[in-house]
Amino acid sequence: DLATHFLKVAQREGEPIKSISPEAIRLMQNYSWPGNVRELENLVRRLSALYADESISAEIVQNELNIAERPSAPGAAGPMDVSMAVETHVGQLLREYEPNLPPAGLYQRVIDRVEAPLIAMALNACGGNQIKAADLLGLNRNTLRKKIRMHSIEIVKHSRRNG
Numbered sequence: 001d002l003a004t005h006f007l008k009v010a011q012r013e014g015e016p017i018k019s020i021s022p023e024a025i026r027l028m029q030n031y032s033w034p035g036n037v038r039e040l041e042n043l044v045r046r047l048s049a050l051y052a053d054e055s056i057s058a059e060i061v062q063n064e065l066n067i068a069e070r071p072s073a074p075g076a077a078g079p080m081d082v083s084m085a086v087e088t089h090v091g092q093l094l095r096e097y098e099p100n101l102p103p104a105g106l107y108q109r110v111i112d113r114v115e116a117p118l119i120a121m122a123l124n125a126c127g128g129n130q131i132k133a134a135d136l137l138g139l140n141r142n143t144l145r146k147k148i149r150m151h152s153i154e155i156v157k158h159s160r161r162n163g
Helices: 002-012 022-030 036-050 058-065 082-097 106-125 130-137 141-151
Strands: none
Touching: 002 036, 022 058, 036 058, 036 082, 082 106, 106 130, 106 141, 130 141
16 A cells, blocks of 8 residues: 555656556565665655556566575575675665665674674574683684673573583
8 A cells, every 4th residue: 555655656746657566566565674664665766767667567676675586505595695684684774765875884783783693693502601602703702791791692501412
């Protein structure tokens, strides 16, 4: 309903009359919309202005949302790799703020989002042992402790079955 509304607004502003295919609507319904309504509005405005087709196809929406299925590395049948995840996240963030840029500090926000789960998982893999986790991560123990405090990571001490 919102996508149709934004299409009508674009038409009132002089864009050609367009429709969105049912398959494209399904893709939009299944998308997580980290930018919420603003991101949807920006997408519909782009679709209305940039594409000559009268009907917006699923392929166009897939390309615009950067959700095209990408082949994974040979033999890997799992989740996307870290660089692809970061690329997807940053792309969504940039689209959310269109036509402007996000606030300053993008680099540190992305690093923080990657660093916190990395440290938490390393600590968990090491049974909560900070010395082992620091070694695993290649960090100085004091640096690790500082990052644990900074990210408010809870340390759960447990023994690992395999060592």
